[in-house]
Amino acid sequence: MSEPSSAQLTTSRRLRSGARGRMAVVAVPYLWLLLFFLIPFLIVLKISFSTTQLSMPPYQPLVQWTGEQLNQLRLNINPGNFLYLWQDGLYAQAFLNSIKVAAIATFITLLIGYPMAYAIARSSIKWRGVLMMMVILPFWTSFLLRVYAWIGILKNNGLLNNLLLWLGVIDEPLVILQTNFAVYLGIVYSYLPFMIMPLYATLEKMDLTLLEAANDLGCRPLRTFLTITVPLSMPGIVAGCMLVFIPAVGEFVIPSLLGPPDSLMIGKVLWTEFFNNRDWPVASAVAIALLLLLVIPIVLFQRAQARAAESE
């Protein structure tokens, strides 16, 4: 943690004089996020304990007045949704599968993203801006359309199969679309910029004299890389991996467009429970379970973010 500069301290002391204005500046985002980000989770938690019924909205209230008097209050707390998730093996399998797919995809993204971030950070200053712009540019074009592009490439009579057939590598088209491989490819492709950005930020700031010192002392390049560059870029690695892993666990679009029809990804399961089965309480229970699963990675990510914000 770095000490705030004296200029910053004085400024913040001055700003303290406009306390009412400061309150207003803090209050607007605070109230907005409390109402539209935090409270919704409490409602999800509440509904995950309610019972499904045929009505709109399709769940029973947790607290119900059955008569005129207060003592006829009835509590309809139903832990059955969580028991159901626990006992029906399908959900556990979907959770495990989502974690597996997200973890493998994150690892592949790191393997492709690290060399790219490294190469960009070590190129001349003139090129760095242009290259980083080229990394970010795909991220500005529609995610949905970029996933869609892979359907045309991977399908049986798609670009890739035509190319491989033409080259004579294969005799008949490979089935790639609607496999887990296509899901990995989709995640790696869509989230690659998120991996490269934090990696580049740490690699670019690195003190290069350390590498020269290691070289002067006779350290071989690979060893220098593993013992100096990698540990120093650890904050970027953590931030990049979390930026890919956390959303990938709950990903819906990629498995539903590229994956097998029966693929068990938890985002797809939640979507189906909500839109097809209209079972809001079970969908809420899935959301709560997913959130509990992601709490640790989210906290890790926030710590990395806070450290990055303070070190600047």
Next chain:
Amino acid sequence: MSSRVSWSRLSALVFGFAFLYIPILSLVVYSFNRSKLVTVWGGFSTQWYGKLFENTQILDAAWLSLRIAAINATGATLIGTFAGLALARFGRFRGRTLLSGMTTAPLVMPDVITGLSLLLLFVAMEQAFGWPAGRGVTTITIAHITLTLSYVAVIVQSRMATLDGSLEEAAMDLGARPVKVFLQVTLPMIAPALVSGWLLAFTISLDDMVIASFVSGPGSSTLPMVIYSKVRLGVSPDINALATIMVGLVTLGVITAGLFMFRKERLRIRDMQLAVSAS
């Protein structure tokens, strides 16, 4: 530096950028294909662009999405700037940890959770207060502002962190009130961050399918929702035409913004050199 090392770096870049750009290029190339079978080349044609502009469902959805994206970007920039300002400049105020947590968590929260939780909130609010009555443009906009204000806050916060407070301090020493300092000193300095925050919020809103599906009502299908329901059934060339138009607009926008910032940066450096040599 040995040439072997730079070879490996060059190949990492070539491979990486090929991976990033070949799928986008394939979308563009096949939008000009005469054949309906997207991957068989049947000669050059612009017929799919004509088909696209006859499709009123897509055009209506695009107009709706653009409107939502513009309102969302403006709202998110306003609220997100406040959040970024508070986190970067107000020191350690009470509740800072919670605010900081609430602004970074939406960056990684899976869309299905955000969508479901906001929908349940809107339903509960409607039951309790009668507002928002039904779901549509309003609920989608609120959901998108909640999602995208985090991006604006992070951009503004990191921009503020790179500026030192001495100019603001000088303005206050000269007797300017905090509001005036913000409007005349801070705001011009963070303007580039506000512009990129606004554009990012606009793009994310224009791109979101999952959250919009949860919080939209009948008759308010956004462009990504229409695209999704079309591409789920397989490839269709008019979607390629749409993609090409979007890629073209974004490329144009990013290159313009890049050139603009490059020129400003060069002017700034020249001014600084002039100032140094004059003194």
